[in-house]
Amino acid sequence: MSVMMHTAQRQTCIDACNACLQACEHCLTACLNEPDVQARVRCIQLLRDCADICSLASQFMSRDSSYAKQICNVCATICDACAAECGKFKDEHCQKCADLCKKCADECRKMAA
Amino acid sequence: MSVMMHTAQRQTCIDACNACLQACEHCLTACLNEPDVQARVRCIQLLRDCADICSLASQFMSRDSSYAKQICNVCATICDACAAECGKFKDEHCQKCADLCKKCADECRKMAA
Amino acid sequence: MSVMMHTAQRQTCIDACNACLQACEHCLTACLNEPDVQARVRCIQLLRDCADICSLASQFMSRDSSYAKQICNVCATICDACAAECGKFKDEHCQKCADLCKKCADECRKMAA
């Protein structure tokens, strides 16, 4: 049963990474097309890093890698930073992305524990 | 409304790519641990390519790239080949992976059209 | 000997992809920090796609994938578009990136042939 719990927790984390990655990619494109793109440079850079580490975390968990926890640990750090930066912008794509980054950070911290 | 249909179709394809990518990563690890790994070399190579192209397709669609259709087109080709190869093995992970590869190929063909 | 020529050509293409990928990642960060970032939105989107497809092409060639040619074919298309867009900007990072994109497109076309 603990294996099943482990599996369920991992699936939740994979889903959170996939949702976060999609939100980051979408939000990055949307930020580039906002009139105040100049104010969003830091945000865009974090979105790029966040999408890429979420993608790797999702792959490492799916393949049951020995290093999934270490990747999830870095992923949580980048997701937190990205959530904080996205949270500064009031448009819908940034607010939604901030939410999904926070959820992903929480799930990755559980996986890394 | 056609935009909403487009968006729904894209989401279906992104979800199919994510499900296929996860199944391929999982199936690759499982194949490596089967007693007849030697018979699965071609399968393992296809699973590796399939996981990577699904990951890229998912990212290109999420970012609304001008090249999403071209990537989905290659993705459909690789998914078909991977489905055919996985379909040769009777274990649960290969059968499930073959199914998800077929679904992903179908969705990617719709996207590429 | 034809195998050795093949190997040498592939190495040249892998190196061109790696150089192009690095230039694109660097140029993207540099473009984000230019005062006219607003004029570079299309360029930034192409740089993102170009970096990612170069990375995949490099991996597929390194692993001797059956699909390396198909990926190189898409890579050449994206590199050409990225070279054309970067070529519009006079700063050093865009000019250098345009050069490396053109070289990568040429090598990828040879590989895909």
Add this chain to the structure above:
Amino acid sequence: MSVMMHTAQRQTCIDACNACLQACEHCLTACLNEPDVQARVRCIQLLRDCADICSLASQFMSRDSSYAKQICNVCATICDACAAECGKFKDEHCQKCADLCKKCADECRKMAA
């Protein structure tokens, strides 16, 4: 001048990651085709993880990411493990890969410091 030293060190690390990634992808395909593939399962799993983290490290350094050091830190850990495993096999591809993994681990440790 310290900036130039920093840049030179980073380039050395990017080159080491690219060389390691190529060697890992090549070695993985070669291991799959060895008659004793069954004995190489752990090696193949590490090669897969090592190729992917080297790819991400190369991209994060190229884009001058705030998280390049953290990724390089994980990369050094995985490269060390992969070098140790590859070092157990006497064929040329594993010996060469072990060498390039060790060099990459060393460069990544310097970057992460």
